[in-house]
Amino acid sequence: MHRVAVVTGGAKGIGFGVVQQLYEDRFSIACLGRTKTSGIKNLIEQSNGKVQFIPTDISNVEKIKESIDNVISKFGRIDILVNNAGVAPKERNDILSTTPESFDFVVNTNLKGTYFMTQTVANVMLKQDKTDFPSKIINVSSMSAYTSSINRGEYCISKAGISMVTTLFADRLAEYGIFVYEIRPGIIKTDMTSTVEEKYNQLIEEEGILPIKRWGTPKDIAGVVSVLSSPKMCYSTGDIINVDGGFHIRRL
Ligand SMILES: NC(=O)c1ccc[n+]([C@@H]2O[C@H](COP(=O)([O-])OP(=O)(O)OC[C@H]3O[C@@H](n4cnc5c(N)ncnc54)[C@H](OP(=O)(O)O)[C@@H]3O)[C@@H](O)[C@H]2O)c1
Incomplete structure (x- = not known):
């Protein structure tokens, strides 16, 4: 059966790991x-048309709609959406001096982008022919959805907002067989974390911040996307999966 996945920010980092796994x-x-x-x-070259790159900018609602129209004209339907694209603030700044520009940049991309991409794709999923498999929307938030980092408040807020996007759309779409999940990555080795590599090495190796004492990889996240995309997961929606080496466990 021809099943189609859309992955935002799929050209590198976690998103590219997800694209490779879904392929x-x-x-x-x-x-x-x-x-x-x-x-x-x-990957596009070896895929014989099964993988295609479609330009978008998720911080721009018009571009989201254009790119989804483009997906439909190329592939005909959407079964899985992975809302992965996201940004960190260009500069980490104490919350007492966050700039409105940085707030808008991060929240417009991570939160508004995820919301309107979800809305746009949900409306496509609602109209298309049903299959025997549930459709799935998977949001990549972060442990920052519930962890305070006082030097990047706008990022934490954007990720906390994605948790409510997950809950709202899970509730709204369940009766139509469209299920919505949230993955909360922990510390994952990508370009996004390259500027704070030393800090996280120390937290992991010396301060024991993670029960599973290693960095996460894009493959770790992609494996969970694979499980959530499977029709075997068919009586759950609105769930949060932590992929964080156990970071969320309270310890004494
Ligand atoms: N790495 C971590 O430790 C970690 C932890 C928790 C959560 N996350 C989340 O995981 C997701 C992926 O992060 P990553 O570490 O893989 O980061 P990354 O390597 O920086 O990749 C981010 C991807 O998102 C794309 N993107 C950014 N803004 C976009 C926009 N306006 N429109 C379309 N695409 C856009 C980027 O495209 P360009 O290259 O063209 O900018 C890139 O492909 C993000 O949502 C991030 O917040 C990461």
Whole structure:
């Protein structure tokens, strides 16, 4: 059966790991993003049309709609949406001096972008022919959805907001067989964390912040996306899956 996945920010980091996994799982994939990487170009070349790159900017609602129209004209339907694209603040700044520009940049991308991408794709899923499998929407938030980092408040707020996007759309769409989940990654090795690599090395190795004492990888997240995308997961919606080496466990 022809099943189609849309992955935002799928050209690098966690998103590229997800695209590779869903390709292995035999999905056709629309990789949505701003910049093509050599990794995605290679995968597109070997995929025989099953993987395509479609430009978008999730901070712009018009561009979201254009890109989803584009997905439909190329692939005909959408079975899985992975809302992965996101940004960190360009500069970490104490919450006593967050700038409105940084707040808008982060919240417009991470929260508003996820909300309107979800709304746009949900409306497509509602109209298309049903299959035997549930459709799935998977939001990538963060442990920052509930963890205070006082030097990047706008990021934490954007991720906490994604948790409510998950709850709202899970509730609204359940009766139509469209299920919505949230993945909360912990400390994952990508470009996003490269600027704070030393700090996290120390937290993991010396201060024992994680029960599972290693960095997470895009593959760790992609494996969970694979499980959530499977029709075996068919009587759950609105769930949060922590993929964080056990960071969320309260310890004494
Ligand atoms: N790495 C971690 O430790 C960690 C932890 C928790 C949660 N997360 C979340 O996981 C997701 C992926 O992060 P990552 O670590 O893989 O980061 P990354 O390597 O920086 O990749 C982010 C991806 O999102 C895309 N993107 C950013 N803004 C966009 C926009 N306006 N429109 C379309 N695409 C856009 C980027 O495209 P361009 O390259 O073109 O900008 C890139 O493909 C993010 O939502 C992040 O908040 C990451």
